[in-house]
Amino acid sequence: MPLILHEHPLSSYCWKAKIALYEMDLPFEARLLELYDEAKRNAHYARWPLGKMPVLEDTGRDAVVAETSVIVEYLQAFHAPSAGMIPADLEAALRVRLLDRVFDSYVMEPMSRVVAENFRGGDDPVGVAQADALLARAYDYLERELAGRTWAAGDTFTLADCAAAPSLFYADKVLPFRASHPTLGAYLDRLEARPSFARVLREAEPVFHMFPGRKAA
Numbered sequence: 761m762p763l764i765l766h767e768h769p770l771s772s773y774c775w776k777a778k779i780a781l782y783e784m785d786l787p788f789e790a791r792l793l794e795l796y797d798e799a800k801r802n803a804h805y806a807r808w809p810l811g812k813m814p815v816l817e818d819t820g821r822d823a824v825v826a827e828t829s830v831i832v833e834y835l836q837a838f839h840a841p842s843a844g845m846i847p848a849d850l851e852a853a854l855r856v857r858l859l860d861r862v863f864d865s866y867v868m869e870p871m872s873r874v875v876a877e878n879f880r881g882g883d884d885p886v887g888v889a890q891a892d893a894l895l896a897r898a899y900d901y902l903e904r905e906l907a908g909r910t911w912a913a914g915d916t917f918t919l920a921d922c923a924a925a926p927s928l929f930y931a932d933k934v935l936p937f938r939a940s941h942p943t944l945g946a947y948l949d950r951l952e953a954r955p956s957f958a959r960v961l962r963e964a965e966p967v968f969h970m971f972p973g974r975k976a977a
Protein backbone atom coordinates (compact mmCIF):
# COMPACT_ATOMS: atom_id res chain seq x y z
CA MET A 761 0.00 0.00 0.00
CA PRO A 762 1.66 3.26 -1.07
CA LEU A 763 0.39 5.32 1.91
CA ILE A 764 1.82 4.42 5.32
CA LEU A 765 0.86 6.31 8.46
CA HIS A 766 3.37 5.89 11.28
CA GLU A 767 1.13 6.31 14.29
CA HIS A 768 -0.16 5.21 17.66
CA PRO A 769 -3.89 4.48 18.15
CA LEU A 770 -4.11 6.63 21.31
CA SER A 771 -2.39 9.72 19.89
CA SER A 772 -4.67 12.70 19.33
CA TYR A 773 -2.64 14.06 16.41
CA CYS A 774 -2.65 10.61 14.77
CA TRP A 775 -6.46 10.63 15.09
CA LYS A 776 -6.53 13.95 13.23
CA ALA A 777 -4.64 12.46 10.25
CA LYS A 778 -6.70 9.24 10.28
CA ILE A 779 -9.99 11.15 10.27
CA ALA A 780 -8.79 12.96 7.13
CA LEU A 781 -7.71 9.69 5.48
CA TYR A 782 -11.12 8.12 6.19
CA GLU A 783 -12.94 11.26 5.02
CA MET A 784 -11.04 11.11 1.73
CA ASP A 785 -11.59 7.36 1.48
CA LEU A 786 -7.86 6.75 0.96
CA PRO A 787 -6.53 3.26 1.74
CA PHE A 788 -3.43 3.30 3.96
CA GLU A 789 -1.38 1.08 6.22
CA ALA A 790 -1.38 2.18 9.86
CA ARG A 791 2.08 1.24 11.16
CA LEU A 792 2.39 1.19 14.94
CA LEU A 793 5.07 3.51 16.34
CA GLU A 794 6.53 2.43 19.66
CA LEU A 795 8.85 5.27 20.60
CA TYR A 796 9.99 3.49 23.80
CA ASP A 797 11.69 0.91 21.56
CA GLU A 798 15.15 2.38 20.86
CA ALA A 799 15.56 0.93 17.36
CA LYS A 800 12.08 2.07 16.31
CA ARG A 801 12.65 5.49 17.88
CA ASN A 802 15.95 5.92 15.99
CA ALA A 803 14.30 4.86 12.73
CA HIS A 804 11.54 7.37 13.34
CA TYR A 805 13.98 10.21 14.05
CA ALA A 806 15.77 9.33 10.81
CA ARG A 807 12.43 9.64 9.05
CA TRP A 808 11.48 12.91 10.79
CA PRO A 809 14.20 14.57 12.89
CA LEU A 810 11.68 16.27 15.21
CA GLY A 811 10.41 12.81 16.17
CA LYS A 812 6.71 13.65 16.45
CA MET A 813 3.89 11.47 15.19
CA PRO A 814 2.13 10.90 12.92
CA VAL A 815 4.34 10.88 9.86
CA LEU A 816 2.98 9.94 6.46
CA GLU A 817 5.11 8.00 4.01
CA ASP A 818 3.97 8.04 0.40
CA THR A 819 6.06 5.36 -1.27
CA GLY A 820 4.38 6.03 -4.62
CA ARG A 821 5.80 9.58 -4.64
CA ASP A 822 8.88 8.85 -2.53
CA ALA A 823 7.70 11.46 -0.02
CA VAL A 824 7.79 11.72 3.77
CA VAL A 825 5.31 14.22 5.17
CA ALA A 826 5.18 15.48 8.75
CA GLU A 827 2.85 17.81 10.69
CA THR A 828 -0.81 16.89 10.58
CA SER A 829 -2.09 20.07 8.90
CA VAL A 830 0.52 19.62 6.17
CA ILE A 831 -0.33 15.91 5.89
CA VAL A 832 -4.01 16.75 5.28
CA GLU A 833 -3.16 19.42 2.69
CA TYR A 834 -0.72 17.01 1.02
CA LEU A 835 -3.33 14.25 0.84
CA GLN A 836 -5.87 16.55 -0.74
CA ALA A 837 -3.33 18.01 -3.19
CA PHE A 838 -1.89 14.70 -4.41
CA HIS A 839 -4.52 12.04 -3.69
CA ALA A 840 -7.99 13.57 -3.31
CA PRO A 841 -8.17 16.90 -5.15
CA SER A 842 -11.95 17.16 -4.82
CA ALA A 843 -12.02 16.43 -1.08
CA GLY A 844 -12.77 19.95 0.20
CA MET A 845 -10.68 19.62 3.38
CA ILE A 846 -9.21 23.01 2.47
CA PRO A 847 -11.58 25.08 0.35
CA ALA A 848 -10.37 26.46 -2.98
CA ASP A 849 -11.62 29.95 -2.09
CA LEU A 850 -8.78 31.76 -0.28
CA GLU A 851 -10.89 33.54 2.32
CA ALA A 852 -12.73 30.33 3.18
CA ALA A 853 -9.39 28.49 3.32
CA LEU A 854 -8.00 31.09 5.74
CA ARG A 855 -10.99 30.58 8.05
CA VAL A 856 -10.40 26.82 8.00
CA ARG A 857 -6.67 27.24 8.70
CA LEU A 858 -7.36 29.67 11.55
CA LEU A 859 -9.72 27.22 13.26
CA ASP A 860 -7.28 24.37 12.63
CA ARG A 861 -4.59 26.43 14.44
CA VAL A 862 -7.02 27.29 17.27
CA PHE A 863 -7.86 23.61 17.89
CA ASP A 864 -4.21 22.50 17.69
CA SER A 865 -2.60 25.35 19.63
CA TYR A 866 -5.25 26.31 22.18
CA VAL A 867 -7.14 23.05 22.79
CA MET A 868 -4.91 20.09 21.82
CA GLU A 869 -1.71 21.57 23.29
CA PRO A 870 -3.02 22.62 26.73
CA MET A 871 -5.02 19.36 26.98
CA SER A 872 -1.80 17.42 26.18
CA ARG A 873 0.10 19.40 28.84
CA VAL A 874 -2.41 18.38 31.53
CA VAL A 875 -2.29 14.73 30.42
CA ALA A 876 1.53 14.70 30.16
CA GLU A 877 1.80 16.11 33.68
CA ASN A 878 -0.30 13.23 34.99
CA PHE A 879 1.59 10.66 32.89
CA ARG A 880 4.95 11.85 34.24
CA GLY A 881 3.52 11.68 37.75
CA GLY A 882 4.98 15.15 38.22
CA ASP A 883 3.75 18.01 40.29
CA ASP A 884 3.44 21.26 38.34
CA PRO A 885 0.23 22.91 39.57
CA VAL A 886 1.21 26.25 37.99
CA GLY A 887 1.69 24.68 34.55
CA VAL A 888 -1.60 22.79 34.87
CA ALA A 889 -3.45 25.94 36.00
CA GLN A 890 -2.05 27.83 32.99
CA ALA A 891 -3.16 25.04 30.66
CA ASP A 892 -6.64 25.03 32.24
CA ALA A 893 -6.93 28.82 31.84
CA LEU A 894 -5.99 28.60 28.16
CA LEU A 895 -8.48 25.77 27.60
CA ALA A 896 -11.24 27.79 29.30
CA ARG A 897 -10.50 30.81 27.07
CA ALA A 898 -10.56 28.60 23.98
CA TYR A 899 -13.91 27.08 25.04
CA ASP A 900 -15.43 30.56 25.46
CA TYR A 901 -14.14 31.69 22.07
CA LEU A 902 -15.35 28.53 20.32
CA GLU A 903 -18.75 28.63 22.01
CA ARG A 904 -19.34 32.03 20.36
CA GLU A 905 -17.56 31.26 17.08
CA LEU A 906 -19.39 27.99 16.38
CA ALA A 907 -22.90 29.30 17.12
CA GLY A 908 -25.24 28.47 14.22
CA ARG A 909 -22.67 26.30 12.39
CA THR A 910 -22.83 22.59 11.66
CA TRP A 911 -19.07 22.19 11.26
CA ALA A 912 -16.22 24.34 12.55
CA ALA A 913 -15.95 26.63 9.55
CA GLY A 914 -19.46 26.31 8.07
CA ASP A 915 -21.59 23.72 6.33
CA THR A 916 -18.84 21.38 5.15
CA PHE A 917 -16.48 19.11 7.05
CA THR A 918 -12.90 20.39 6.70
CA LEU A 919 -9.37 20.21 8.09
CA ALA A 920 -10.59 22.27 11.06
CA ASP A 921 -13.03 19.48 12.02
CA CYS A 922 -10.23 16.88 11.75
CA ALA A 923 -8.33 18.94 14.35
CA ALA A 924 -11.42 19.62 16.45
CA ALA A 925 -12.52 16.01 16.93
CA PRO A 926 -9.53 14.62 18.89
CA SER A 927 -8.77 17.88 20.70
CA LEU A 928 -12.34 18.36 21.98
CA PHE A 929 -12.83 14.66 22.73
CA TYR A 930 -9.78 14.54 25.00
CA ALA A 931 -10.19 18.09 26.36
CA ASP A 932 -13.69 17.19 27.57
CA LYS A 933 -12.04 14.44 29.63
CA VAL A 934 -9.52 16.77 31.33
CA LEU A 935 -11.69 19.93 31.63
CA PRO A 936 -15.33 18.96 30.90
CA PHE A 937 -17.31 21.56 28.96
CA ARG A 938 -20.61 19.98 27.90
CA ALA A 939 -22.60 21.51 30.79
CA SER A 940 -21.02 24.99 30.58
CA HIS A 941 -20.68 25.25 26.76
CA PRO A 942 -23.75 23.66 25.10
CA THR A 943 -22.88 24.75 21.53
CA LEU A 944 -19.45 23.17 21.83
CA GLY A 945 -20.97 20.06 23.43
CA ALA A 946 -23.48 19.64 20.60
CA TYR A 947 -20.66 20.09 18.09
CA LEU A 948 -18.65 17.32 19.81
CA ASP A 949 -21.76 15.09 19.61
CA ARG A 950 -21.89 15.69 15.83
CA LEU A 951 -18.16 14.94 15.52
CA GLU A 952 -18.53 11.67 17.46
CA ALA A 953 -21.40 10.62 15.18
CA ARG A 954 -19.41 11.36 12.01
CA PRO A 955 -18.44 7.96 10.50
CA SER A 956 -14.74 8.86 10.07
CA PHE A 957 -14.34 9.83 13.74
CA ALA A 958 -16.62 7.05 15.02
CA ARG A 959 -14.31 4.60 13.23
CA VAL A 960 -11.19 6.14 14.82
CA LEU A 961 -12.82 5.91 18.26
CA ARG A 962 -13.78 2.26 17.68
CA GLU A 963 -10.21 1.43 16.64
CA ALA A 964 -8.82 3.11 19.78
CA GLU A 965 -11.15 1.22 22.14
CA PRO A 966 -8.70 -1.64 22.89
CA VAL A 967 -6.02 0.82 24.10
CA PHE A 968 -8.27 3.47 25.58
CA HIS A 969 -7.69 2.27 29.15
CA MET A 970 -4.09 3.55 28.74
CA PHE A 971 -5.29 7.18 28.55
CA PRO A 972 -4.10 8.72 31.83
CA GLY A 973 -6.50 11.72 31.92
CA ARG A 974 -6.06 14.29 34.68
CA LYS A 975 -4.23 13.65 37.93
CA ALA A 976 -6.70 13.34 40.80
CA ALA A 977 -6.74 16.48 42.96
Ligand SMILES: N[C@@H](CCC(=O)N[C@@H](CS)C(=O)NCC(=O)O)C(=O)O
Pocket residue numbers: 771772773774795811812813814826827828829
Ligand atom coordinates in the same frame (compact mmCIF):
# COMPACT_ATOMS: atom_id res chain seq x y z
N1 LIG B 1 2.39 19.72 15.49
C1 LIG B 1 2.48 18.28 15.41
C2 LIG B 1 2.23 17.69 16.79
C3 LIG B 1 2.42 16.18 16.83
C4 LIG B 1 2.54 15.64 18.27
O1 LIG B 1 2.76 16.39 19.23
N2 LIG B 1 2.39 14.32 18.39
C5 LIG B 1 2.55 13.68 19.67
C6 LIG B 1 1.53 12.55 19.81
S1 LIG B 1 -0.13 13.13 19.96
C7 LIG B 1 3.92 13.03 19.77
O2 LIG B 1 4.57 12.79 18.77
N3 LIG B 1 4.34 12.72 20.99
C8 LIG B 1 5.55 11.97 21.21
C9 LIG B 1 6.70 12.83 21.66
O3 LIG B 1 6.53 14.04 21.82
O4 LIG B 1 7.78 12.25 21.85
C10 LIG B 1 1.49 17.76 14.35
O5 LIG B 1 0.51 18.45 14.05
O6 LIG B 1 1.72 16.69 13.76
